[in-house]
Amino acid sequence: MLWLRKGLNQPVKTLTVKKSSASTLPGLSSGRPAPTASKNAPLATICPTHALREQEGMMDVDYARCIHCRRCHQPSLKNQMAWEEGYHWAEIRSPSPRLPGAFRHSLHMRVVDAGDCGACLNELHQLASPVYSLHRLGIAFTPTPRDADVLVVTGPVTVSMKEALEEAYRAMPGPKRVMAVGSCALSGGMFASSFAVAGPVERVISVDIAVPGCPPPPLALLDGFRLLMGTASEGPVEGTVKP
Amino acid sequence: MTPASVLEHILSQHAEMSATAEVNWIRIAVQPSWLPELVGQLAPLWTFAGIVPENDPQPQSVRLLYVFYAPKGPWLGIEVRNHGQNVPTISDTLYAADWQEREMEDLFDVQFEGHPQLGDFVLHDSHWPEGTAPMKRHSWEIRQKVNGFQDLGTPRIVEAPGSFVMPIGPIYSGTAESIQFGLETVGEEIVFAHIRPFYKYRAVEKLLEGRTPAVALLIGERIDGLTALAHALAMAQAFETLAGVQISPRAKLLRVFWAEIERIRSHIQVLAGILESTGLSVPANLIQALEEELLQISGALTGHRYLFEVIRIGGLRRDWSDADIQSIAKRLALIVEQAQRILDALTFDNSFLDRLEGVGTLSPEKAGTHGLVGPVARASGISRDLRIWQPYAAYDQVRFDVPVQAEGDGYARFRQLSQEIAQSYRIVQQIPRMLMPAGEGFPGDGFRITEARTAFGYAESPAGAVLCGVSSNRQGMVERCRMITPGLVNWHAFPHALRHFAFQDFPIILATFGLSVADLDR
Ligand code: SF4
Numbered sequence A: 001m002l003w004l005r006k007g008l009n010q011p012v013k014t015l016t017v018k019k020s021s022a023s024t025l026p027g028l029s030s031g032r033p034a035p036t037a038s039k040n041a042p043l044a045t046i047c048p049t050h051a052l053r054e055q056e057g058m059m060d061v062d063y064a065r066c067i068h069c070r071r072c073h074q075p076s077l078k079n080q081m082a083w084e085e086g087y088h089w090a091e092i093r094s095p096s097p098r099l100p101g102a103f104r105h106s107l108h109m110r111v112v113d114a115g116d117c118g119a120c121l122n123e124l125h126q127l128a129s130p131v132y133s134l135h136r137l138g139i140a141f142t143p144t145p146r147d148a149d150v151l152v153v154t155g156p157v158t159v160s161m162k163e164a165l166e167e168a169y170r171a172m173p174g175p176k177r178v179m180a181v182g183s184c185a186l187s188g189g190m191f192a193s194s195f196a197v198a199g200p201v202e203r204v205i206s207v208d209i210a211v212p213g214c215p216p217p218p219l220a221l222l223d224g225f226r227l228l229m230g231t232a233s234e235g236p237v238e239g240t241v242k243p
Numbered sequence B: 001m002t003p004a005s006v007l008e009h010i011l012s013q014h015a016e017m018s019a020t021a022e023v024n025w026i027r028i029a030v031q032p033s034w035l036p037e038l039v040g041q042l043a044p045l046w047t048f049a050g051i052v053p054e055n056d057p058q059p060q061s062v063r064l065l066y067v068f069y070a071p072k073g074p075w076l077g078i079e080v081r082n083h084g085q086n087v088p089t090i091s092d093t094l095y096a097a098d099w100q101e102r103e104m105e106d107l108f109d110v111q112f113e114g115h116p117q118l119g120d121f122v123l124h125d126s127h128w129p130e131g132t133a134p135m136k137r138h139s140w141e142i143r144q145k146v147n148g149f150q151d152l153g154t155p156r157i158v159e160a161p162g163s164f165v166m167p168i169g170p171i172y173s174g175t176a177e178s179i180q181f182g183l184e185t186v187g188e189e190i191v192f193a194h195i196r197p198f199y200k201y202r203a204v205e206k207l208l209e210g211r212t213p214a215v216a217l218l219i220g221e222r223i224d225g226l227t228a229l230a231h232a233l234a235m236a237q238a239f240e241t242l243a244g245v246q247i248s249p250r251a252k253l254l255r256v257f258w259a260e261i262e263r264i265r266s267h268i269q270v271l272a273g274i275l276e277s278t279g280l281s282v283p284a285n286l287i288q289a290l291e292e293e294l295l296q297i298s299g300a301l302t303g304h305r306y307l308f309e310v311i312r313i314g315g316l317r318r319d320w321s322d323a324d325i326q327s328i329a330k331r332l333a334l335i336v337e338q339a340q341r342i343l344d345a346l347t348f349d350n351s352f353l354d355r356l357e358g359v360g361t362l363s364p365e366k367a368g369t370h371g372l373v374g375p376v377a378r379a380s381g382i383s384r385d386l387r388i389w390q391p392y393a394a395y396d397q398v399r400f401d402v403p404v405q406a407e408g409d410g411y412a413r414f415r416q417l418s419q420e421i422a423q424s425y426r427i428v429q430q431i432p433r434m435l436m437p438a439g440e441g442f443p444g445d446g447f448r449i450t451e452a453r454t455a456f457g458y459a460e461s462p463a464g465a466v467l468c469g470v471s472s473n474r475q476g477m478v479e480r481c482r483m484i485t486p487g488l489v490n491w492h493a494f495p496h497a498l499r500h501f502a503f504q505d506f507p508i509i510l511a512t513f514g515l516s517v518a519d520l521d522r
């Protein structure tokens, strides 16, 4: 009872999102490199994860690989990649990622750590904090596969976790969706060439939503859930944490 | 007797043992057969850190460095060459070496004579044939087993009527990391506990071989994302020692500044986990909101919420204006004050104290034999802290205390974290005044490593000592890199803390240890 009162006395912490400018939210997202005209871009070889690829005069970024390490965007370089702010990073990877209408107000996710460093998992965990307050969107964590609508996978899928991941997917009832979170889960990230890594999630089970980043910030994860639930995305926004 | 006099005594008795000064440690080469006796003499006063493998000029052999350290003393590497022969186990005299030997056996195929339980550790036997030894030199082709998966389960020790093993994991709850527990019981009480780690083995140490230092750092900080900066710092310092790079005083202070912010954030995260495990969701949420605030401060100032890519070899990725540093210190004051208020209120909450007091106790003796590190060790009366024992960066310039608790129970670990936050905050507050003017920036990637040799880099991560042993080659690439992490050391003792406690205490005891599986599995 004591804690309930203490909790009610606290100021509101939930993030309010304003639909105004396209600028970013300091500390809410790291941002990432944006495609840049080749003549202004550094050499593709600067990228440790081979995320840069030149195409028709543009230096493109493969976000599944990018770990936003900023090596292509440092002041010591003559040519730098442009840096884009924001967090609308989630991408659709299957023909019908959206869950049927009934899921618009309630969604249960089961998280599988397939070799995560801990940061992607912690960003997922942060979603439940009062700042992002996942529950207000009707999204909840569940440990039981029978209740799960979406499998959220993080980490590069190690050889020893591969079967456990397949098993977790099999145990879910339909309709079910898979969301792969983090560059590890999407491409192996920094661990892509390890002998102990079985490969990105899509090599094990089919992926519906990809959320790139190392780690993707909580707002990018929410973006992924919106795609799944079919609720409108908010467009470029600015937000502040109210004191 | 002091650690130094013990060492002198040993060296004077064995004229045939030669001590050579390496770049930041002392190498003592011995015959394998002398190892147990030597370790027995060193162990009471010297702390065993772990085994760091080095390449031997002879391809069939591997050199094992048994690394020891002491307060203000040098780092010692007791060198043993195996020549494809057995090496006597030391885990009977020094239990902390148990997992280290099992790892060396599984990864390098070094056989430890007298070790009761080798094989099937890092590489699960269901996926790799025994004897795969991927870390051995010239093991390019690593074959996986093709025949399917069998549930390995966990071993059984207890033989009593009605006893059973309750398996938990590898996937078990919320955003928990993957690991398997086997709790043996005859009813309500956990009689024996096992853990089966390395589901998440990413072979980081293998992956580091042949990398440039800059890329190695990107891998190193992804071993454990929640203490990334400490791992990067340990690794960067090893490379800096190898290259003979001098770090500017400003960079040293800023490294300490961010390292302590990481410690505060990590401790707050562990505390939120403890509160959650006891079902106190209101204070857990309040604390978690403070964690988010720290993540946002880090993100806004460094460009990364988890402080990845902040440490660079030679300094930091960027500098900050003095005003920035001051404003972070100010915001931190508010956060720490709020956190302390919540934590203090909890010490008057009886229902909370009942869940933690006398629960998950790890005696100082157990903590000692397992060589524990970090807040977990300090909560069991062992005041081991690399910031004091082996001051690196600017830790010799700042004033702080290392709190210690005597009880070793869940409540002691809770208090320990809370008191450490206060000390870290004390350090952060000192730094703005001490900073030399900003400006000249930090040296970039212009360093060169030209010699083939081994150096140690170390840091006290929020969870305890991280030791990085790097052997470089003449081209300045990583030949071998060993990461001995607090996870690897502290998980070893965790099952002991579960014994004779009730099932429902399991998640609470687990939370009070604040252990990272990624840090263990690597
Ligand atoms: S930020 Fe790093 S990983 Fe991403 S494209 Fe640039 S260099 Fe590559």
Ligand code: SF4
Pocket: A115, A116, A117, A118, A119, A120, A154, A155, A156, A181, A182, A183, A184, A185, A189, A213, A214, A215, A216, B222, B225
């Ligand atoms: S993507 Fe990055 S943050 Fe996420 S698990 Fe991989 S290394 Fe960690």
